[in-house]
Amino acid sequence: MVYFCRSNSRKYKEGCKIMDFYLGRSDWKTLQRGEEHSFLLVNGLGGYCSQTVIGSNARHDHNLLTAALVAPTKRFAMVRRIEEILHVGSNAYRLDSQAYVTSSDDAAGFRFLDSFFYDGLPSWEYMAEGVRVTKRLTLVYGTNSLAIQYQLYADEGVDAWIEVIPVYGFHSKNDRPLTYETISCRKKEDRLFMSTKEASLYLDTDGDIESMEEEQVQWYRFDQDGPDGRDGWGGGRKIHKIKSAHTTEEDIDKRVLNGSVMLNLIYGMDENWMNIQREREEKTQNDLSAVFSHLWNQEHERQKAVMEQSGRVSETARQLAVSEQAHLTRRDSTDGMSIMAGFPFFGDWGRDTMIAFYGCTLAIGQMEAAKSILQTFMRYCRRGIMPNLFPEGKDEVMYNTVDASLLFINALWEYLQHVTEKECDPSFEAEAIKTAESIISWYKKGTDYNIHMEGDGLLAAGNGLWQLTWMDVRFGDILPTPRHGKPVEINAYWYNAVCIVRELLKKQGEEEKAARLDVLSEKIKKSFLKKFTKPDGTLYDVLPENGEPDDASKQVRCNEIFALTMPFTMIEAKQAKAILAQVRRELYTPVGLRSLSLYDPQFHPHYGGTQFERDMAYHQGTVWAYPLGAYYRACIRFSDEPRQTAKEVLHQLDQLNAALAEGCLGQIAEIYDGECPAESRGCFAQAWSVAELLRAYEDAETAVVFGRNI
Numbered sequence: 001m002v003y004f005c006r007s008n009s010r011k012y013k014e015g016c017k018i019m020d021f022y023l024g025r026s027d028w029k030t031l032q033r034g035e036e037h038s039f040l041l042v043n044g045l046g047g048y049c050s051q052t053v054i055g056s057n058a059r060h061d062h063n064l065l066t067a068a069l070v071a072p073t074k075r076f077a078m079v080r081r082i083e084e085i086l087h088v089g090s091n092a093y094r095l096d097s098q099a100y101v102t103s104s105d106d107a108a109g110f111r112f113l114d115s116f117f118y119d120g121l122p123s124w125e126y127m128a129e130g131v132r133v134t135k136r137l138t139l140v141y142g143t144n145s146l147a148i149q150y151q152l153y154a155d156e157g158v159d160a161w162i163e164v165i166p167v168y169g170f171h172s173k174n175d176r177p178l179t180y181e182t183i184s185c186r187k188k189e190d191r192l193f194m195s196t197k198e199a200s201l202y203l204d205t206d207g208d209i210e211s212m213e214e215e216q217v218q219w220y221r222f223d224q225d226g227p228d229g230r231d232g233w234g235g236g237r238k239i240h241k242i243k244s245a246h247t248t249e250e251d252i253d254k255r256v257l258n259g260s261v262m263l264n265l266i267y268g269m270d271e272n273w274m275n276i277q278r279e280r281e282e283k284t285q286n287d288l289s290a291v292f293s294h295l296w297n298q299e300h301e302r303q304k305a306v307m308e309q310s311g312r313v314s315e316t317a318r319q320l321a322v323s324e325q326a327h328l329t330r331r332d333s334t335d336g337m338s339i340m341a342g343f344p345f346f347g348d349w350g351r352d353t354m355i356a357f358y359g360c361t362l363a364i365g366q367m368e369a370a371k372s373i374l375q376t377f378m379r380y381c382r383r384g385i386m387p388n389l390f391p392e393g394k395d396e397v398m399y400n401t402v403d404a405s406l407l408f409i410n411a412l413w414e415y416l417q418h419v420t421e422k423e424c425d426p427s428f429e430a431e432a433i434k435t436a437e438s439i440i441s442w443y444k445k446g447t448d449y450n451i452h453m454e455g456d457g458l459l460a461a462g463n464g465l466w467q468l469t470w471m472d473v474r475f476g477d478i479l480p481t482p483r484h485g486k487p488v489e490i491n492a493y494w495y496n497a498v499c500i501v502r503e504l505l506k507k508q509g510e511e512e513k514a515a516r517l518d519v520l521s522e523k524i525k526k527s528f529l530k531k532f533t534k535p536d537g538t539l540y541d542v543l544p545e546n547g548e549p550d551d552a553s554k555q556v557r558c559n560e561i562f563a564l565t566m567p568f569t570m571i572e573a574k575q576a577k578a579i580l581a582q583v584r585r586e587l588y589t590p591v592g593l594r595s596l597s598l599y600d601p602q603f604h605p606h607y608g609g610t611q612f613e614r615d616m617a618y619h620q621g622t623v624w625a626y627p628l629g630a631y632y633r634a635c636i637r638f639s640d641e642p643r644q645t646a647k648e649v650l651h652q653l654d655q656l657n658a659a660l661a662e663g664c665l666g667q668i669a670e671i672y673d674g675e676c677p678a679e680s681r682g683c684f685a686q687a688w689s690v691a692e693l694l695r696a697y698e699d700a701e702t703a704v705v706f707g708r709n710i
Contacts, residue, residue, distance in 0.1 A: 018307055019319045019657075021665045023116040028054050031097060034110045035223065038062070038664050039122045040343055040685050041139040041299075042326040046072025048343055049139050049146060050664070054097040054110040055124065057081050058224040060234045061344035064137070066173055067144035067269055069199060072329040072340060073347040076199050077169030079146060079267060080236035084109065084135075085163045086128055086152075093128040099221040101233055118665050120303045120322060121296065131160045131247075136292075138299045145268040149292045152261040154247040161246045162263055164207075167218055167236035170196045173344075176234045177217055183239055185211070191274065194239070202274045204266040204281075206288040207242040227681065228345075229611045264288040266295075309365035310694075313705055314650070316657055317697035320690050321364050323660075323667050327687035328360050328369055333390065334379070337372040342670055342683030350377070350388040351470060352688055354407035355626065359691025362418050363698055370415050371428065377408055378435045384442025385451070402451050402461040402468040405439045406493035412436060413500045413567060433504045440501050440517070443494070450484075457523035458486050458531070459494040460545045471559075471595070471619040475612055481619040482552065486543040488532055492563035492570070495524045499568035525570040537578035539563060556586050556597035558627040564634035576638040583631055589677045590655040591668075592625035592689075598674065605675030607682075621674030622681075625659075629692025633699045646703035653697060668693060 028034030034054035041049040046068040052058050057080065065079040084095040095109040112126045126133040132153040139146055154160040171177055184195045192203040203209075216238045225232035244263035266288065268274045277291050284290035303322050310321035331338040331348065339360050341352035353373065361370035380387045380397060386408050388401035412432050443459060446452030450463040462468045462484035469490060471481040502517035532539045539560040540553040561583055563569060564576050571579070586597040596603050596619070604617035632649045639645035656668070662680060663669050668689040669680030 018120055018303065018322055019315060019660065019666060021118040021661060023053055023118075025114065027116075028097075028110040028113065031056070031099060031106060031108060031110065032223065034097060035099075037662070038684065039118055040326065040664050040667060041121070041137075042141075042329075042343070043068070043139045043143060043145070044141050044329055045144065046075055046329050046340060046347070047139070047144055049137070050344060051081065052097075053116040053118075053122075053665075054113060055081070055084075055095075055135075056097040056099065056107075057220055057222060058099070059222050059344065060225055060230060060232075061173065062222070063169065063173075064148075065139075065144070065146040065267055066344075067199070069144075069269075071332045072338060075173040077171055077173050077175075077236075078144075078199065078201055078269070080167045080169045082148070082167065083107070083165040083238075084150075085165075086112075086126070086131060086133055086160065087163060088129040088131050088154075088158065088160045091129065095126050095128075095133065099223060101219040101221050103221070119300075120666070121299060129158075130155060131158065133162060136296060138296050140268075140273075140295055141299060141302055143268065143270055143273050145266070145270070145273060145295075147267070147292050147295045148265045149289065149296075150244065150261075150263040152244065152247060152263075154260075157248070159246055159248045161261060162244045163241055164243075164263070164265070165212075165238050165241045166265075167238055168194070168201075169236050170194075170199050170201075177237055183237060185239055189278075191278075192240075200269065202268050202271065204268075204274060204277065204288065205242055205264060207244050207263045207265070209240050209242050211240050212238060227608050229614060262289045264292045266291060306364055310363060311365070312694075312697060313701055314697065316654065316660070317694060317701065319660060319666055320656075320668075320694040320697065323685070324356070324359050324687065324690040324694055325364055325366070326667075326685065327356065327690070328366060331376070331390065334376045336376040337369040338376065338390070339373065339687050341688070342686040343664075343667075344685075345683050348390060350386050350390075350404035351401050351407065353377075354386075354404050354411050355470075356687040356691035357407075357411040358414055359694045360687060362414060363691070363694050367415075367419065367423055370411075370418075371425070374408070374412055374415060374432060375428070377404075378432060381405070381408075381435055381439070383447045384439045385447060385449075386439075400449060400466055400468060400472075402449065402459075402487075402490055403470065403493055405443070406490070406497045409436045409439060409497040409500050410493065410566065413504075416504075430508075433501070433508065436497070436501050436504065437513075440498060444520075454486070454545065456527040456531070457520060458491050458527050458543075460486050461490065469559075471557075473615045473618045475615040478615075480616050483542045485545045486531075487559065488539050488541055489559040489562040491524070491528055491532070492566055495521060495528060495570055496566035496568045498524060521568075528570050533575070536582075537575045538582045539579060555600055555602075556582060558583065558587050558593040558595055558624065558631075561593065561627055561630045561634060564637065565630045573638045573640075576634065580631070580634060580638070588628075588631065589623050589672070590652065591628070591659045591672050591677050592623040593627040593631060594621055594623050594674050595619045596621045596674075603674065606673050607671060617674070618671075623672040623674055623677040625668050625670070625672070625686065625689035626692045629694075629696040632693075632696035636699055636703055642703050646700040649696065649700045650704060653693070653700065656693060 035052045035058040037053045063077045067078045086093045097110045098107045112128045115125045117123050124135040134151045137148045194201045219235040222232045306325045307318040312318045327340045338348040339353040341349045385399045386404040387397045389398035444453045451461040498521045502514045505514040541557045587594040603621040607617045607622045664684035667685035670682035670686035
């Protein structure tokens with residue numbers, strides 16, 4: 001069981017802190033049990049550090065240092081993991097844990113692991129023969145750097161030391177080590193310099209480095225890759241070992257302090273950054289442990305600043321703020337900011353960026369990042385369509401999305417509502433409004449992928465094998481969730497976008513243009529309510545381009561919830577309540593909304609199996625976390641008693657604490673099983689999942705704490 005320490009979030013005390021997660025021996029009774037929980041640290045460049053809480057790699061994507069050679073998606077597995085051997089006298093105890101391809105070789109160091117603690121940064125505590133070992137590590141935000149510290153505590157006269165053997169990758173995140181490629185290794189200015197054709201890495205340590213006779217490729221078994229359809233094995237190279245001082249040695253170079261031994265490893269890919277750390281070390285009398293403490297405290301302070309800047313009161317919401325900021329990243333190719341859709345699999349995608357935009361920027365006070373993201377998308381807008389996937393290297397920009405452009409207009413509106421007079425940039429605003437206006441124009445007259453406005457004012461999109469909405473999975477020439485025609489959420493976005501541009505043009509004094517859009521918005525509203533409304537007041541999911549509702553139209557999906565949460569909506573309170581009641585009956589779970597009613601004959605209760613089986617289930621009942629935020633926000637928005645409803649929403653949001661303590665600690669996953677969503681699936685940290693739930697907290701706290709309606 002994971003224990004977390006928090007105040008009663010419903011009391012909303014000022015000064016709450018981020019969640020603390022405690023795990024103990026009951027959480028790793030076996031290696032498999034120990035691999036059920038993981039952690040994630042990020043560097044703001046797309047790079048990250050992630051392992052299980054017992055220090056093993058259970059996924060191909062687990063690495064101590066996944067560096068972004070080009071931010072954010074040219075990522076290399078640099079330091080895969082570290083073998084750790086505690087020596088006490090003539091006895092040796094292996095502290096690290098890892099499953100190997102040959103299971104008889106499995107390392108079971110979790111037997112000596114007493115506790116794991118995570119408060120935004122991980123720390124471990126081991127014990128063998130009365131010798132206690134603590135381990136801490138941190139990434140350094142804004143750089144491809146990793147700092148690790150070991151400390152040994154032994155009784156007087158006990159001879160103990162620790163030996164660590166780093167395992168290196170030096171290969172692309174999704175590849176395996178090349179058995180024929182060696183890692184060049186040499187001393188450079190009293191630090192170790194390692195390199196291959198594509199990457200280099202520096203190591204500074206206060207331990208004694210001993211070269212190994214030859215490189216050894218270790219092959220590991222990754223049991224958590226199976227559910228994602230991966231073959232579940234990979235490896236890394238051992239080229240040297242590093243030994244600490246002995247506890248019986250005299251105080252030499254600060255390595256033995258007050259009966260304890262320190263061993264520090266500082267990794268970095270930037271020589272200038274490493275030189276800065278060397279200068280810091282020299283100022284502290286060549287004490288590398290002081291450098292580590294500085295980096296550790298620096299990261300804690302950075303996370304604390306994110307919490308405070310979010311303005312959230314409840315501890316769970318403050319945790320979500322820090323978790324969401326982890327997805328904010330720099331993009332080298334555009335010289336701007338972007339949002340990573342999900343760790344460890346996804347890069348930065350257009351649709352995901354726009355859905356997560358508010359939670360990842362405005363909700364945590366990142367106004368400059370918000371502006372940068374909008375500017376990047378404006379630069380790449382083509383024929384009214386925003387990118388769905390940015391280029392890497394020689395790859396072309398992909399524009400296969402109908403909603404990213406409409407959600408861009410919504411993101412722009414929200415940004416302009418938040419920007420202060422001091423932050424206002426008239427030239428940016430004018431350019432952004434021009435871009436938004438061009439999107440409306442292109443969508444009206446028609447653009448790529450059969451995106452066009454029909455005679456009734458509604459928006460249609462999609463043809464052939466192109467899936468343009470978020471339910472976009474495709475297996476070969478099979479479309480498990482075909483939504484060509486007029487999807488309900490797309491037309492809700494369309495109406496909202498037209499209304500927003502109308503208001504922005506009014507602000508600019510463009511009354512004639514605004515008047516034309518006013519007429520169009522009324523036409524869209526009239527057609528939407530007439531054609532999308534079912535006899536019971538709920539909404540059809542998708543309408544054929546030129547025809548009556550079919551079987552697919554009548555399916556109950558979570559997409560109708562988005563019609564209730566746009567700044568401009570066609571839906572009145574009575575109809576909204578009918579929609580919300582249906583969502584509660586057929587789609588609601590505490591961790592997300594089902595993508596298809598559990599009463600539908602096509603409902604898939606589980607997500608797993610082969611690629612084909614997973615794709616067939618992906619949007620056919622699988623629970624998605626991100627629509628849950630819209631559901632909660634709609635409950636408050638259309639309530640007769642918004643303050644009381646907000647209190648109930650906050651009570652329900654408290655159930656997220658269990659989700660935050662499952663899978664990747666402190667994060668919300670991409671998806672869960674449809675029938676019984678007890679275990680996270682897909683990406684263990686998903687940007688739009690966290691963003692939308694953080695936004696729900698903001699709306700609820702606004703209604704409860706500050707007494708304002710949404």
